[in-house]
Amino acid sequence: MKISTIKYFILDSLKSLKRNRTISLASVATVAATLFILGVFLLAMLDVKVLVKDVESRVEIRVFLNNDITIAQEKDLGKKLKGMNEVQSVTYETKNQAMDKFKDQIGENNKALVEGLDKDNPLPNAFVVKVKTPEMVASVVNNIKDAKGIYEIQDGRKIVDKIIAITKTIKWVGMVLFAILIGVSLFLIGNTIKITVYSRRKEIGIMKYIGATDWFIRWPFIIEGMIIGIAGSIIGCIALYYSYNIVYTKAASSLFLGQLISPKYVLTTISWEFLLVGLLIGSIGSILSMRKFLAV
The missing domain is CATH 3.30.70.3040 (Alpha-Beta Plaits)
Known part of the structure:
Protein backbone atom coordinates (compact mmCIF):
# COMPACT_ATOMS: atom_id res chain seq x y z
CA MET A 1 0.00 0.00 0.00
CA LYS A 2 1.42 3.38 -1.08
CA ILE A 3 2.11 6.17 1.43
CA SER A 4 -0.15 8.53 -0.55
CA THR A 5 -3.00 6.01 -0.27
CA ILE A 6 -2.49 5.61 3.50
CA LYS A 7 -2.45 9.41 3.85
CA TYR A 8 -5.73 9.61 1.91
CA PHE A 9 -7.33 6.99 4.20
CA ILE A 10 -6.23 8.81 7.39
CA LEU A 11 -7.35 12.27 6.18
CA ASP A 12 -10.69 10.85 5.04
CA SER A 13 -11.17 9.22 8.47
CA LEU A 14 -10.40 12.47 10.32
CA LYS A 15 -12.87 14.41 8.16
CA SER A 16 -15.55 11.82 8.89
CA LEU A 17 -14.89 12.01 12.64
CA LYS A 18 -15.20 15.79 12.51
CA ARG A 19 -18.51 15.61 10.63
CA ASN A 20 -19.98 13.19 13.19
CA ARG A 21 -18.21 14.55 16.27
CA THR A 22 -21.11 14.06 18.71
CA ILE A 23 -21.62 10.34 18.18
CA SER A 24 -17.86 9.88 17.75
CA LEU A 25 -17.28 11.40 21.20
CA ALA A 26 -20.02 9.15 22.61
CA SER A 27 -18.23 6.14 21.10
CA VAL A 28 -14.87 7.25 22.55
CA ALA A 29 -16.47 7.71 25.99
CA THR A 30 -18.06 4.24 25.84
CA VAL A 31 -14.77 2.58 24.87
CA ALA A 32 -13.03 4.48 27.69
CA ALA A 33 -15.69 3.42 30.22
CA THR A 34 -15.50 -0.19 29.01
CA LEU A 35 -11.74 -0.38 29.39
CA PHE A 36 -11.76 1.54 32.67
CA ILE A 37 -14.16 -0.97 34.23
CA LEU A 38 -12.15 -3.84 32.74
CA GLY A 39 -9.01 -2.32 34.27
CA VAL A 40 -10.65 -1.95 37.68
CA PHE A 41 -11.59 -5.63 37.76
CA LEU A 42 -8.23 -6.68 36.33
CA LEU A 43 -6.36 -4.78 39.06
CA ALA A 44 -8.73 -6.14 41.69
CA MET A 45 -8.03 -9.68 40.48
CA LEU A 46 -4.27 -9.12 40.52
CA ASP A 47 -4.37 -7.57 44.00
CA VAL A 48 -6.50 -10.40 45.35
CA LYS A 49 -4.16 -12.93 43.73
CA VAL A 50 -1.15 -11.32 45.45
CA LEU A 51 -3.07 -11.24 48.73
CA VAL A 52 -4.03 -14.90 48.40
CA LYS A 53 -0.40 -15.88 47.81
CA ASP A 54 0.67 -13.84 50.82
CA VAL A 55 -2.01 -15.41 53.01
CA GLU A 56 -1.19 -18.89 51.70
CA SER A 57 2.49 -18.38 52.58
CA ARG A 58 1.42 -17.58 56.14
CA VAL A 59 -1.02 -20.45 56.53
CA GLY A 156 -6.11 -20.71 58.34
CA ARG A 157 -8.21 -22.63 55.82
CA LYS A 158 -11.33 -20.52 56.36
CA ILE A 159 -9.48 -17.32 55.48
CA VAL A 160 -8.06 -18.81 52.27
CA ASP A 161 -11.47 -20.24 51.27
CA LYS A 162 -13.12 -16.82 51.76
CA ILE A 163 -10.50 -15.04 49.68
CA ILE A 164 -10.82 -17.64 46.88
CA ALA A 165 -14.61 -17.16 46.92
CA ILE A 166 -14.16 -13.37 46.64
CA THR A 167 -11.74 -13.88 43.75
CA LYS A 168 -14.25 -15.99 41.83
CA THR A 169 -17.02 -13.44 42.40
CA ILE A 170 -14.87 -10.57 41.16
CA LYS A 171 -13.86 -12.63 38.12
CA TRP A 172 -17.43 -13.49 37.06
CA VAL A 173 -18.86 -10.02 37.73
CA GLY A 174 -15.99 -8.48 35.76
CA MET A 175 -16.51 -10.85 32.81
CA VAL A 176 -20.26 -10.13 32.64
CA LEU A 177 -19.83 -6.35 32.85
CA PHE A 178 -17.01 -6.42 30.30
CA ALA A 179 -19.13 -8.46 27.85
CA ILE A 180 -22.04 -6.01 28.20
CA LEU A 181 -19.84 -2.94 27.72
CA ILE A 182 -18.02 -4.51 24.76
CA GLY A 183 -21.43 -5.00 23.12
CA VAL A 184 -22.40 -1.36 23.81
CA SER A 185 -19.04 -0.13 22.43
CA LEU A 186 -19.40 -2.17 19.24
CA PHE A 187 -22.98 -0.88 18.84
CA LEU A 188 -21.98 2.79 19.21
CA ILE A 189 -18.90 2.54 17.01
CA GLY A 190 -20.95 0.61 14.44
CA ASN A 191 -23.60 3.35 14.44
CA THR A 192 -20.93 6.03 14.04
CA ILE A 193 -19.62 4.25 10.95
CA LYS A 194 -23.14 3.54 9.63
CA ILE A 195 -24.08 7.22 9.80
CA THR A 196 -20.90 8.15 7.94
CA VAL A 197 -21.41 5.44 5.34
CA TYR A 198 -25.07 6.35 4.86
CA SER A 199 -24.22 10.00 4.23
CA ARG A 200 -21.69 8.89 1.61
CA ARG A 201 -23.62 6.00 0.09
CA LYS A 202 -23.79 7.68 -3.35
CA GLU A 203 -20.03 8.31 -3.27
CA ILE A 204 -19.44 4.66 -2.33
CA GLY A 205 -21.71 3.55 -5.19
CA ILE A 206 -19.71 5.64 -7.67
CA MET A 207 -16.41 4.29 -6.28
CA LYS A 208 -17.63 0.71 -6.72
CA TYR A 209 -18.90 1.55 -10.22
CA ILE A 210 -15.47 2.82 -11.33
CA GLY A 211 -13.80 -0.31 -9.96
CA ALA A 212 -12.72 0.51 -6.38
CA THR A 213 -12.29 -2.64 -4.31
CA ASP A 214 -14.27 -3.29 -1.14
CA TRP A 215 -11.14 -2.98 0.97
CA PHE A 216 -10.22 0.36 -0.59
CA ILE A 217 -13.65 1.61 0.51
CA ARG A 218 -13.44 -0.09 3.90
CA TRP A 219 -10.07 1.22 5.06
CA PRO A 220 -11.04 4.86 5.86
CA PHE A 221 -13.93 3.59 8.01
CA ILE A 222 -11.78 0.95 9.70
CA ILE A 223 -9.16 3.61 10.50
CA GLU A 224 -11.95 5.82 11.84
CA GLY A 225 -13.04 3.03 14.18
CA MET A 226 -9.44 2.40 15.19
CA ILE A 227 -8.94 6.09 16.03
CA ILE A 228 -12.07 5.96 18.22
CA GLY A 229 -10.74 2.80 19.90
CA ILE A 230 -7.26 4.27 20.50
CA ALA A 231 -8.67 7.54 21.87
CA GLY A 232 -10.98 5.61 24.20
CA SER A 233 -8.16 3.36 25.40
CA ILE A 234 -5.88 6.32 26.19
CA ILE A 235 -8.60 8.12 28.15
CA GLY A 236 -9.54 4.89 29.96
CA CYS A 237 -5.90 4.21 30.85
CA ILE A 238 -5.32 7.73 32.20
CA ALA A 239 -8.52 7.58 34.28
CA LEU A 240 -7.57 4.14 35.62
CA TYR A 241 -4.02 5.22 36.52
CA TYR A 242 -5.04 8.28 38.52
CA SER A 243 -7.98 6.54 40.20
CA TYR A 244 -5.88 3.54 41.20
CA ASN A 245 -3.01 5.78 42.33
CA ILE A 246 -5.37 7.43 44.84
CA VAL A 247 -6.48 4.03 46.17
CA TYR A 248 -2.89 2.78 46.30
CA THR A 249 -1.65 5.86 48.18
CA LYS A 250 -4.39 5.59 50.80
CA ALA A 251 -3.82 1.85 51.24
CA ALA A 252 -0.01 2.03 51.33
CA SER A 253 0.06 2.79 55.06
CA SER A 254 -2.03 -0.28 55.85
CA LEU A 255 -0.05 -3.39 56.78
CA PHE A 256 -2.84 -5.63 55.53
CA LEU A 257 -2.89 -4.01 52.08
CA GLY A 258 0.84 -3.52 51.77
CA GLN A 259 1.21 -5.86 48.83
CA LEU A 260 -0.96 -4.05 46.26
CA ILE A 261 0.13 -3.96 42.62
CA SER A 262 2.05 -0.73 41.90
CA PRO A 263 0.23 1.96 39.84
CA LYS A 264 3.19 1.80 37.42
CA TYR A 265 1.78 -1.54 36.27
CA VAL A 266 -1.09 0.39 34.63
CA LEU A 267 1.37 2.37 32.49
CA THR A 268 3.87 -0.40 31.75
CA THR A 269 1.51 -3.30 31.04
CA ILE A 270 -2.22 -2.49 31.08
CA SER A 271 -1.77 0.53 28.77
CA TRP A 272 -0.56 -1.71 25.92
CA GLU A 273 -3.37 -4.16 26.55
CA PHE A 274 -5.86 -1.27 26.45
CA LEU A 275 -4.47 -0.05 23.12
CA LEU A 276 -4.76 -3.53 21.61
CA VAL A 277 -8.33 -4.02 22.86
CA GLY A 278 -9.27 -0.50 21.72
CA LEU A 279 -7.92 -1.19 18.24
CA LEU A 280 -9.81 -4.48 18.06
CA ILE A 281 -13.09 -2.96 19.26
CA GLY A 282 -12.79 -0.08 16.78
CA SER A 283 -11.82 -2.16 13.76
CA ILE A 284 -14.34 -4.96 14.43
CA GLY A 285 -17.15 -2.44 14.97
CA SER A 286 -16.30 -0.77 11.66
CA ILE A 287 -16.04 -4.00 9.67
CA LEU A 288 -19.37 -5.29 10.98
CA SER A 289 -21.16 -2.03 10.16
CA MET A 290 -19.82 -1.95 6.57
CA ARG A 291 -21.16 -5.31 5.38
CA LYS A 292 -24.61 -4.07 4.42
CA PHE A 293 -23.50 -0.91 2.61
CA LEU A 294 -20.86 -2.62 0.48
CA ALA A 295 -23.65 -4.56 -1.23
CA VAL A 296 -24.53 -1.47 -3.32
Missing part, protein backbone atom coordinates in the same frame (compact mmCIF):
# COMPACT_ATOMS: atom_id res chain seq x y z
CA GLU A 60 0.10 -22.57 59.44
CA ILE A 61 -1.35 -25.08 61.84
CA ARG A 62 -1.12 -24.24 65.53
CA VAL A 63 -1.46 -27.33 67.67
CA PHE A 64 -2.18 -26.14 71.23
CA LEU A 65 -1.22 -28.61 73.94
CA ASN A 66 -2.91 -29.47 77.22
CA ASN A 67 -1.12 -28.26 80.33
CA ASP A 68 -1.06 -31.83 81.66
CA ILE A 69 0.43 -33.40 78.50
CA THR A 70 3.23 -35.80 79.32
CA ILE A 71 6.75 -35.45 77.92
CA ALA A 72 6.34 -38.75 76.09
CA GLN A 73 3.08 -37.63 74.43
CA GLU A 74 4.68 -34.33 73.43
CA LYS A 75 7.69 -36.08 71.88
CA ASP A 76 5.49 -38.58 70.02
CA LEU A 77 3.33 -35.79 68.61
CA GLY A 78 6.37 -33.77 67.50
CA LYS A 79 7.91 -36.84 65.87
CA LYS A 80 4.66 -37.66 64.08
CA LEU A 81 4.35 -34.13 62.70
CA LYS A 82 7.95 -34.00 61.48
CA GLY A 83 7.52 -37.37 59.76
CA MET A 84 4.63 -36.24 57.54
CA ASN A 85 5.40 -35.60 53.85
CA GLU A 86 3.00 -32.63 53.80
CA VAL A 87 4.86 -30.81 56.58
CA GLN A 88 7.54 -28.27 55.70
CA SER A 89 8.65 -27.36 59.23
CA VAL A 90 7.65 -27.83 62.86
CA THR A 91 8.48 -25.31 65.59
CA TYR A 92 7.83 -25.75 69.28
CA GLU A 93 6.50 -22.54 70.86
CA THR A 94 6.44 -22.24 74.64
CA LYS A 95 3.73 -20.28 76.43
CA ASN A 96 6.30 -17.59 77.32
CA GLN A 97 7.29 -17.20 73.66
CA ALA A 98 3.62 -16.98 72.74
CA MET A 99 3.10 -14.24 75.35
CA ASP A 100 6.09 -12.24 74.05
CA LYS A 101 4.72 -12.50 70.52
CA PHE A 102 1.29 -11.38 71.70
CA LYS A 103 2.83 -8.33 73.40
CA ASP A 104 4.64 -7.39 70.18
CA GLN A 105 1.38 -7.67 68.23
CA ILE A 106 -0.65 -5.40 70.50
CA GLY A 107 2.13 -2.80 70.66
CA GLU A 108 3.62 -0.66 73.40
CA ASN A 109 0.50 1.49 73.87
CA ASN A 110 -1.64 -1.50 74.85
CA LYS A 111 0.81 -3.39 77.07
CA ALA A 112 -1.23 -2.41 80.13
CA LEU A 113 -3.83 -4.92 78.94
CA VAL A 114 -1.49 -7.86 79.63
CA GLU A 115 0.06 -6.67 82.88
CA GLY A 116 0.11 -9.43 85.45
CA LEU A 117 -0.28 -12.23 82.91
CA ASP A 118 3.44 -13.06 83.01
CA LYS A 119 2.99 -14.61 86.45
CA ASP A 120 -0.14 -16.52 85.47
CA ASN A 121 0.31 -17.06 81.72
CA PRO A 122 -2.97 -18.46 80.28
CA LEU A 123 -1.47 -19.26 76.85
CA PRO A 124 -0.64 -22.93 76.15
CA ASN A 125 2.50 -24.46 74.68
CA ALA A 126 2.07 -25.26 71.00
CA PHE A 127 3.54 -26.82 67.88
CA VAL A 128 3.58 -24.37 64.95
CA VAL A 129 3.38 -26.40 61.75
CA LYS A 130 4.02 -25.02 58.25
CA VAL A 131 2.73 -27.11 55.36
CA LYS A 132 4.05 -27.24 51.78
CA THR A 133 0.73 -26.06 50.28
CA PRO A 134 -2.53 -24.84 51.89
CA GLU A 135 -4.38 -27.80 50.37
CA MET A 136 -2.37 -30.12 52.64
CA VAL A 137 -3.67 -28.55 55.86
CA ALA A 138 -6.74 -30.80 56.02
CA SER A 139 -4.64 -33.95 55.64
CA VAL A 140 -2.27 -32.97 58.47
CA VAL A 141 -5.14 -32.00 60.79
CA ASN A 142 -6.96 -35.29 60.13
CA ASN A 143 -3.79 -37.27 60.93
CA ILE A 144 -3.25 -35.67 64.36
CA LYS A 145 -6.75 -34.70 65.56
CA ASP A 146 -7.10 -37.85 67.66
CA ALA A 147 -3.62 -37.67 69.22
CA LYS A 148 -3.44 -37.46 73.00
CA GLY A 149 -2.49 -34.25 74.78
CA ILE A 150 -3.99 -31.83 72.21
CA TYR A 151 -6.14 -28.99 73.57
CA GLU A 152 -7.06 -27.37 70.24
CA ILE A 153 -5.99 -27.22 66.58
CA GLN A 154 -6.20 -23.98 64.62
CA ASP A 155 -5.53 -23.46 60.92
